[in-house]
Every structure is written in C-alpha cells, then in structure tokens.
Amino acid sequence: MTDSTPSTDAENLADLTDEQWKQRLTPAEYRVLRQAGTEAPFTGEYTDTTTVGVYRCRACDAELFRSEQKFESHCGWPSFFSPLAGDTIIEVEDNSLGMRRVEVLCANCKSHLGHVFAGEGYDTPTDLRYCINSISLKLEPADQRPLP
Numbered sequence: 268m269t270d271s272t273p274s275t276d277a278e279n280l281a282d283l284t285d286e287q288w289k290q291r292l293t294p295a296e297y298r299v300l301r302q303a304g305t306e307a308p309f310t311g312e313y314t315d316t317t318t319v320g321v322y323r324c325r326a327c328d329a330e331l332f333r334s335e336q337k338f339e340s341h342c343g344w345p346s347f348f349s350p351l352a353g354d355t356i357i358e359v360e361d362n363s364l365g366m367r368r369v370e371v372l373c374a375n376c377k378s379h380l381g382h383v384f385a386g387e388g389y390d391t392p393t394d395l396r397y398c399i400n401s402i403s404l405k406l407e408p409a410d411q412r413p414l415p
C-alpha cells in the first residue's frame with residue numbers, strides 16, 4: 268500500500284479501452300469492475316472489516332464509502348447504508364438475471380461496484396444496503412492516511 272497518488276483523471280478514464288482496463292486491473296478485478304461480475308459471497312477481503320477508514324474505487328482511487336457507514340448485513344459482501352457523498356456513485360436500473368435491481372457504479376470511472384437494495388428492514392438510518400464487491404474497493408485505513 269504505497270500508492271497514495273490519485274492515478275488517472277476522470278477524462279482519461281472515460282477514454283480507456285477494454286484492453287487498457289485489462290492492463291490496469293487483475294483478471295478478477297476486471298471481471299467485476301468492467302464486466303459487472305459478482306464475487307462469491309463471504310470471500311471478499313472487506314466483508315467483515317471494521318477498520319476505520321475510507322473505501323476507494325479499486326479502478327480509479329475515487330473515495331466512495333466510509334467505514335462509518337458500513338454495517339453488518341450478514342449477506343456475505345461489504346454493506347454500507349450510504350455512500351460517502353451522493354455524487355460519488357451512480358445508480359442505474361439493472362434488469363439482468365430476471366431481477367429488478369439497482370446497479371451501483373463509480374461516478375468517476377463508471378466501473379461496476381455492486382447493487383443497492385432498499386426497504387429490507389435493517390436497523391440503519393437509511394434502510395438502504397449498498398452491497399458492494401470487496402474487489403471493487405480499496406480500503407485506506409484512517410491511521411495510514413498521509414498528512415496534508
């Protein structure tokens with residue numbers, strides 16, 4: 268964890284081809300982030316993580332979620348009840364697999380993060396569950412943040 272410099276700016280990211288994404292990402296990251304795949308439940312490295320910090324986009328380093336909004340959903344994936352700010356993510360309707368779901372994308376690089384589910388009865392301020400693949404995220408622990 269030595270790369271703290273934000274990599275590419277949003278304009279360049281929008282122009283990246285699939286081949287360029289493949290070079291930037293591991294095959295597993297590419298399958299989830301760029302092909303809207305889903306990692307197997309209870310396998311992601313952040314599923315039960317309670318470390319205080321900021322979760323960044325694995326593809327572009329944009330700040331997406333904070334540990335303060337992470338909660339234990341027991342669903343097998345890291346779950347957040349709110350994004351860090353409303354404009355860090357994009358929500359789009361996803362009717363694949365015969366289900367009506369809402370897909371969550373990184374607003375900066377348009378990579379797939381996961382899905383958001385509403386009204387499930389979780390005891391959180393929003394009753395939303397942003398169900399996010401660990402592999403789409405990169406945790407920056409608060410005590411490792413570079414000083415300004």
Ligand SMILES: [Zn+2]
Nearest residue numbers: 324327373376
């Ligand atoms: Zn991104």
